[in-house]
Amino acid sequence: MTFSCHGIGISASYSIAIGKVHRLERDQPTIRPRQIRSDETGNEISRFCDAIIRSRSDLLAVREQLPASTASDIVDFINTHLLMMEDQALTQAVEDIIKRDLFSAEWALQLRHNELIKVFDEMEDPYLRTRKDDLDHVVTRIQKHLLQVEDTSTDQNMEGKVIVARDLSPSDTILMRQQGICAFITEYGSPMSHTAILARSLNIPAIVGIKASTKLLHEGETIVVDGLYGIATASPEQRQLDQFKQRLQEERGKEQTLKALSKIPSVSTDGQPFELMANIELPEDIETALKNNATAIGLYRTEFLYMNRQTPPAEEEHFNAYAEIIENLDGLPLTIRTLDLGADKPVDNQHHDNCNPALGMRAIRLCLKETELFKTQLRAIIRASALGPVRLMIPMLTTVREIDQSRKLISDIQQELKVEGIAYDADMPVGGMIEVPSAALDAHNFARKLDFLSIGTNDLIQYTLAIDRVDEELNYLYDPLHPAVIRLIRISIEAAHAYNIPISMCGEMAGDPQLAGLLAGLGLREFSMQPNSLLKTKQALLATDFGQLTIQADKIFRALENGHHESFSDNILKMLH
Incomplete structure (x- = not known):
């Protein structure tokens, strides 16, 4: 049926x-509390260490089988799991529980797993919060080796x-x-x-x-x-099967067309240019971005520099990481986002208790409180600006005061470097992200103070709609086309245009070919996305008349102002097809 x-x-x-x-179908290993004698602790710790060695061998074998052309995201997943297995926050803590509480290796690992999951659940950054899945998989793999459970699920022809x-x-x-x-x-x-x-x-x-x-x-x-x-x-x-096969055949033909688009100028049907940039996290991501003809890196996430360590990176480590990216880009612009972690993920052994980490001490708020941490990164970014076209971008801005404080720190550091005789670009653009409703509603004042803006739709949507976008039970509320979300995007774009500064979008919406026309109609001309989304989005925009879409978008908003709220999303979908 x-x-x-x-x-x-x-x-x-x-x-x-x-x-x-x-x-x-896999049953999770059942772990029950088991006490051991004090003279058994050495054996339990040895069992635990052996299980980690075997688990690492599993992953190293998978990594070695990957072809050279493998996407960097895939390698990153394997490397993340390997790093977790080396992390003292996991391994040393388990050994301490075994010695202190006289529990078996399995139960000690389960207790530490439960503690770490609570930390991940409190993280305000949705991407980082989803990394608890990685912890689950790492712990499950170690437990299976401890329990000597054989996994044959991937041994057959697939x-x-x-x-x-x-x-x-x-x-x-x-x-x-x-x-x-x-x-x-x-x-x-x-x-x-x-x-x-x-x-x-x-x-x-x-x-x-x-x-x-x-x-x-x-x-x-x-x-x-x-x-x-x-x-x-x-x-x-x-x-139905015949219809699906026909659609699949058509898509295979389109893939070849996509590859040919990489060298075609990015211009709409009515002659308006647009720019497609890439979001990256690691140097390895650049290859895919350049292959798909990204004109710049619109978002370089720097959080990986702070992960899996007890102390924050020093200035030289920052600088060397940025220098490597700049060298690989060979003259293309690079936008570096400053630290976007929260106090729930301490990077300097500092901790700030938050009732709700998602609304607490995070990103620029944390950086302006822990100024030495912030200044270390700022010095490295400003120094790196001497090596190529670099823009500095501040996340999670809420008030103009945060902009003023950040600008003051940047200016002070530039003066220090000048006195020290260290080169930097005095005209390095400083921009900010529009990620919360207050920033969008005050975008005109932000635009007066900054050199560029970038809309982070992932956070903007969840803060506007008061939902957690990684909560599976609330997926039905996550709506990029909600009238309030589209209004805030439009306000932000209009503010940037009023002050004649660039504005881009670096959230998931920017890389959605189905929404590209809407964003163009709202006046957006700079899109930053995951490298694999570049050509599909380009294809959609090449076939678009920006002028006509602007007229249609204006009509839809006029209807909204006249109280026709219920047809807003339907009108947008009609506009896009």
Whole structure:
């Protein structure tokens, strides 16, 4: 019997996959409290260390099998898991519990896992909060070695299979992709979850967040995964199957067209130029960005420099990291975002208690309180500006006072460097991110004080709608087309235009080809996104008449002002098709 189930779709080069269901059903290892004698602690610690060695060997074997062309995101997942297995916050703490409380290695690991999960749950940054999935997978792998549980789930031929599972670890997903899976469906996941990120990096369609999919879908039945619309169709009728196959064939033809777009000038049908930039986190990400013809790096996240360590990076470590990026860009502009972590992830052994970390001491708020931490990074960025075109971008701005304080610190550091005889670009642009409603509503005052603006839609949407975008139960409320969100975006763009400063967008919306026309109609001309989204977005914008879309957007907003709220999203969707 044909039926469909819905979740969150993840598109790849092809949004459609047709295959046979393979259910991956795994029982989590059952861990129970077990006391040991004091003379057994040495043996338990040895067992724990051996389990870590075996777990690391598993991951190193996966990493060694990766081809040189593997996307950097995939390698990053493996490296993150390897680093977690070396982190004293995990390993030393477990050994301490074994010695202090006389618990078995399994139970000590479980207790430490529970403690760390609480820390991740309190993180305000949605991306970092999803990294608790990585911790889960690392701990599960170690536990299986402690319990001597053999995992044979990836030992079989996966060619043409659609994997259906509660969740997937990065290493298993990578192995199964190499074995030929064509798509996967998971019960858990959100747009920012590691499974969603992996699907994009591995370039396979996927649907996450289909509850009870392991019970609804049967082993071996034909299934169509539509990553564009987030629909899985089980046992499709022949007529439906033929339609899906036709769409898949059309998409394969479009992929070749996309590759040819990389050298075509970025100009709309009515002759208006636009700019496509890339968001990156590591130097390895640059290769994909340049291959897809990014004209600049619109967002360089620097948080990785602070991760998996007890003390913050020194100025030279910052400087060397930025210098490497600048050298690889060979003259293309680089926008460096200053630290965007919160006090729940202490980077200098400081800790600030927050009732709600998402609304507490984070990003620029933390930096202006811990000024020595901030000044170290600012000095390195300002020094790096002498090596190539660099812009400095401040995240999570809420008030003009924060801009003034940041500008004062930057000016003071420039004077220090001048006295020290150290080169820097005195005209380095300083910009800020529009991520909270107050910043958008006060964007005109921000634009007076800054050299450029960048809209971070991921946070802007969740703060405007008062939702957590990685909370699976609230996915239905996460709406980029909500009238309030679109109003705030428009206000921000108009403010930048009024003061004749550049404005870009670096959230997920910027890399959504279906929304590109709307953003162009609102006046946006600079889009920064994940490197793999560049060509699809370019294709959408090349076929767009910006002038006509501007007229249509104005009409939609006039209708909204006249009280036609209920048709707002529908009118936008009509405008885009």
